[in-house]
Amino acid sequence: MKQVSIIGVGLIGGSFALDLKHFIPEVHITGIDQNETHLTEAISLGIVDQIGSMNSLKTADLVVLAIPVNAALKILPQVLNLISDQAVVIDMGSTKEAICKAVSTHPRRAQFLATHPIAGTEFSGPSAAINGLFKNKTNIICEVEKTLPNLGESVLSVFKTMGMHLRFMAAKDHDKHIAYVSHLSHISSFMLGKTVIEKEKNERNIFDMAGSGFESTVRLAKSSPDMWTPIFEQNKDNVIETLTEYIQNLNQFKAFMEKDDFEAVHNEMKNTNYIKQILKGIA
Amino acid sequence: MKQVSIIGVGLIGGSFALDLKHFIPEVHITGIDQNETHLTEAISLGIVDQIGSMNSLKTADLVVLAIPVNAALKILPQVLNLISDQAVVIDMGSTKEAICKAVSTHPRRAQFLATHPIAGTEFSGPSAAINGLFKNKTNIICEVEKTLPNLGESVLSVFKTMGMHLRFMAAKDHDKHIAYVSHLSHISSFMLGKTVIEKEKNERNIFDMAGSGFESTVRLAKSSPDMWTPIFEQNKDNVIETLTEYIQNLNQFKAFMEKDDFEAVHNEMKNTNYIKQILKGIA
Numbered sequence: 001m002k003q004v005s006i007i008g009v010g011l012i013g014g015s016f017a018l019d020l021k022h023f024i025p026e027v028h029i030t031g032i033d034q035n036e037t038h039l040t041e042a043i044s045l046g047i048v049d050q051i052g053s054m055n056s057l058k059t060a061d062l063v064v065l066a067i068p069v070n071a072a073l074k075i076l077p078q079v080l081n082l083i084s085d086q087a088v089v090i091d092m093g094s095t096k097e098a099i100c101k102a103v104s105t106h107p108r109r110a111q112f113l114a115t116h117p118i119a120g121t122e123f124s125g126p127s128a129a130i131n132g133l134f135k136n137k138t139n140i141i142c143e144v145e146k147t148l149p150n151l152g153e154s155v156l157s158v159f160k161t162m163g164m165h166l167r168f169m170a171a172k173d174h175d176k177h178i179a180y181v182s183h184l185s186h187i188s189s190f191m192l193g194k195t196v197i198e199k200e201k202n203e204r205n206i207f208d209m210a211g212s213g214f215e216s217t218v219r220l221a222k223s224s225p226d227m228w229t230p231i232f233e234q235n236k237d238n239v240i241e242t243l244t245e246y247i248q249n250l251n252q253f254k255a256f257m258e259k260d261d262f263e264a265v266h267n268e269m270k271n272t273n274y275i276k277q278i279l280k281g282i283a
Numbered sequence: 284m285k286q287v288s289i290i291g292v293g294l295i296g297g298s299f300a301l302d303l304k305h306f307i308p309e310v311h312i313t314g315i316d317q318n319e320t321h322l323t324e325a326i327s328l329g330i331v332d333q334i335g336s337m338n339s340l341k342t343a344d345l346v347v348l349a350i351p352v353n354a355a356l357k358i359l360p361q362v363l364n365l366i367s368d369q370a371v372v373i374d375m376g377s378t379k380e381a382i383c384k385a386v387s388t389h390p391r392r393a394q395f396l397a398t399h400p401i402a403g404t405e406f407s408g409p410s411a412a413i414n415g416l417f418k419n420k421t422n423i424i425c426e427v428e429k430t431l432p433n434l435g436e437s438v439l440s441v442f443k444t445m446g447m448h449l450r451f452m453a454a455k456d457h458d459k460h461i462a463y464v465s466h467l468s469h470i471s472s473f474m475l476g477k478t479v480i481e482k483e484k485n486e487r488n489i490f491d492m493a494g495s496g497f498e499s500t501v502r503l504a505k506s507s508p509d510m511w512t513p514i515f516e517q518n519k520d521n522v523i524e525t526l527t528e529y530i531q532n533l534n535q536f537k538a539f540m541e542k543d544d545f546e547a548v549h550n551e552m553k554n555t556n557y558i559k560q561i562l563k564g565i566a
Contacts, residue, residue, distance in 0.1 A: 118494040138491045167491060174492075180479045181493040185500040188475050190551065191532040193558040195525065196463045198532075207561045208421045208450060209457075210464040211401040215562055216499050217468040222559045225552035233545050242478065243537045247530055249474040249481075254526045262516050268473065269508035275476040276505045278490045279498055 001154060005052055005060040007032045007075065009042035011120055012092050013066030014129025017047045019162045022131065030056050042126040057082045062090070062155065069093040070230035073102050080108040088151035090115050094178060095234040096142040096171040113155050114142040114171065116178070117164060122222040135163035140178075142171040179238035184246060186220045186228055187239070193221035284437060288335055288343040290315045290358065292325035294403055295375050296349030297412025300330045302445045305414065313339050325409040340365045345438065348374040353513035356385050363391040371434035373398050377461065378517040379425040379454040396438050397425040397454065399461070400447060405505040418446035423461075425454040462521035467529060469503045469511060470522070476504035 004020060006013045009031045020027050031048030033039045042048045057063055063079055065072045072091045076099060079089050090113045091099055103109050119137040121128060139159050144152055156166060169177075196218070200206045232239050256264040287303060289296045292314040303310050314331030316322045325331045333339075340346055346362055348355045355374045359382060362372055373396045374382055386392050402420040404411060422442050427435055439449060452460075479501070483489045515522050539547040 118492060120494070120496070122496075137494070140492060165491070177483065177489045177492055180482050181489065181497050184478065185475060185497045187533070187536060188471050189500050190555045191529060191536055192468060192471050193555040194532050194551065195467065195529045197555065197557060197561070199463050199525075199528065200460070206460045206464065208448070209401060209423060209460055210561075211403070211420070213403070213405075213503050214464050214468045216502050217472050218558055218562070219499050220496050221552075221555050222562070223552070225549045225556065228552060229545050229549040232540060232548055233543075236540055236543075240537060240540055242482075243533060243540075245482065246474060246478045247533050247537070249477050250470070250526060250530050250533070253470060253474055254523060254530070257515060257519055257523055257526075260516075260519075262512050265515055266508045266512040268477065269504075269506070269511060272473045272476040272480065272504050273508065274480060275501055278480070278493075279501070279505070 001061050001158065002026060003028055003030070003060045004062045004064065005030045005032060005057050006048060006064045006066060007079070008065065008067035008071075009033045009038055009047060009126050009129075010066065011124050011128040011130075012117070012133075013064060014042060014045075014047045014126040015119070015131070015133035016064060016066065016092070017042075018129055018131050019134060020158070021046075023158070023161045030060070032056075038126050045126055045129070047126055047129055054078070054082060057087075058084060060084075060087055062088055065089065065091040065093070068227050068230050069095050069099065069234055073099055073234075076103055076112065077106055080106050080111060083108070083111065085111075087111060088113060088147070088155055090155055092117055094182065094231045096140070096174045098234040100143050100146075100171040109146055110148045111151060113144070113147045113152050115155075115159070116140045116142070116174065117159075118182070122219055124224045124227065132163075134159070137164055138167055139164040140167045140169050140174050142169055142174050144168050175235050176238050179235055179242045183231060183235060183239050184242040186223060187232075187243060188246065189218050189220035190223075193218045284344050284441065285309060286311055286313070286343045287345045287347065288313045288315060288340050289331065289347045289349060290362070291348065291350035291354075292316045292321055292331055292409050293349065294407050294411040294413075295400070295416075296347060297325060297328075297330045297409045298402070298414070298416035299347060299349065299375070300325075301412055301414050302417060303441070304329075306441070306444045313343070315339075321409050328409055328412070330409055330412055337361070337365060340370075341367060343367075343370055346370060346372040348372065348376070351510050351513050352376040352378050352382065352517055356382055356517075359386055359395065360389055363389055363394060366391070366394065368394075370394060371396060371430070371438055373438055375400055377465065377514045379423070379457045381517040383426050383429075383454040392429055393431040394434060396427070396430045396435050398438075398442070399423045399425070399457065400442075401465070405502055407507045407510065415446075417442070420447055421450055422447040423450045423452050423457050425452055425457055427451050458518050459521050462518055462525045466514060466518060466522050467525040469506060470515075470526060471529065472501050472503035473506075476501045
């Protein structure tokens with residue numbers, strides 16, 4: 001794995017490039033991005049060695065798609081058309097069913113591996129790239145059986161070298177579960193931010209009253225709308241299901257309060273404290 | 284301020300004691316708590332010098348209430364009855380209207396100062412006490428005009444020494460705004476945790492899929508129900524108002540998704556990104 005092309009040199013693509021350079025010193029990385037400023041930044045930050053074009057994909061051993069999931073959906077078939085017979089393409093998006101479906105009948109389907117490293121921050125762009133971002137993070141691999149074993153293995157071995165824990169899952173299951181443990185969190189956070197801003201926008205100094213608890217729950221509301229809108233679009237049904245259940249739970253909590261049933265309010269919280277046990281497992 | 288009694292030697296009371304000892308080395312701190320294990324812990328952690336009783340309040344210069352807000356409401360009038368004419372009592376609860384009202388006609392109202400340091404973590408008990416917890420944190424002081432100036436000043440000067448930024452506010456305004464920037468966050472977090480646990484409880488390994496984003500948004504769901512139930516009870520009307528608006532915003536987001544109006548979904552997030560500017564102001 002010497003020639004790598006990274007399409008999308010932002011937080012995820014950039015961090016992956018930094019780790020590649022760390023673990024495979026002889027690697028040569030070509031960066032492709034619609035955003036020219038990001039490309040220049042990625043060069044000056046030492047994230048990529050060279051600015052590339054779709055044409056440069058022909059000589060790559062590995063092509064990494066680290067772009068919004070709608071863009072990945074469009075570009076993946078073209079990328080597969082361009083690469084050599086020995087190359088492998090991976091994507092790193094937060095939805096897996098749509099992209100697997102988009103190439104299910106592509107003649108080069110076996111040169112693609114669908115991955116989702118559960119890593120990131122609320123920031124974006126090459127300046128947000130971090131060394132070691134993927135260490136001890138879960139990477140969910142979908143439809144591994146559809147990828148040529150030698151190509152799949154070569155990529156998985158890189159992931160393992162970077163310290164990722166691999167999980168294998170059907171694309172459909174990935175999308176269903178990730179709606180709960182990731183996509184819903186983003187909406188709850190965005191709408192919390194919205195609710196508070198709407199109420200308090202004319203009283204900016206009120207935010208002096210906000211502490212680290214508020215900061216923690218609205219952190220994800222800093223996330224990129226360009227990245228998240230297509231995720232919600234592609235995972236629409238699952239996300240709507242989680243939102244419906246979340247709203248039901250909030251309505252029930254509110255109803256307990258309205259009825260002055262604070263024993264029920266206490267129970268709701270006590271039962272949910274179980275999350276402590278669960279969070280212990282998260283790095 | 285040499286003799287201090289702290290009622291409730293948990294995270295807040297304990298951290299306040301640690302700071303007192305740091306900034307006023309000659310201080311002698313007596314701890315009072317219903318929980319005997321906490322008292323023993325507080326002694327062995329060096330948080331308090333001695334275990335006290337209600338009787339020991341008679342010789343205190345300062346009495347600090349750092350207990351759940353329902354307990355504070357009950358005990359404050361008794362504490363005021365017991366203290367000397369030179370002593371001052373403060374509470375540190377997350378609701379201010381009820382406690383101010385509870386002592387509004389008490390003959391010793393002027394010996395009480397209502398405070399709310401916006402500081403804490405999701406943990407509790409004396410072992411959660413932290414040195415310097417209050418540094419650079421906002422402390423909201425309510426009805427300062429009802430406290431004897433010399434007593435109020437002596438307490439405020441201690442707060443300032445600990446590095447707190449003081450804000451003065453009517454109790455009613457405090458409760459209204461804090462519902463948005465603190466109480467609502469806790470409910471959104473608890474209900475997020477509940478929604479995910481309900482769905483995924485039989486698939487514990489799914490939580491491998493949860494990343495730091497989920498961890499951040501559900502962090503507050505680890506909070507103590509004993510502390511939070513009376514807060515929601517005392518601030519019921521304001522909290523219900525924030526919950527109603529939050530649920531409306533979530534329903535609208537869901538409706539945009541159902542109508543495939545992803546431009547609106549994008550706009551919702553883009554407008555809320557404004558939270559970045561606001562969060563910059565939070566330590």
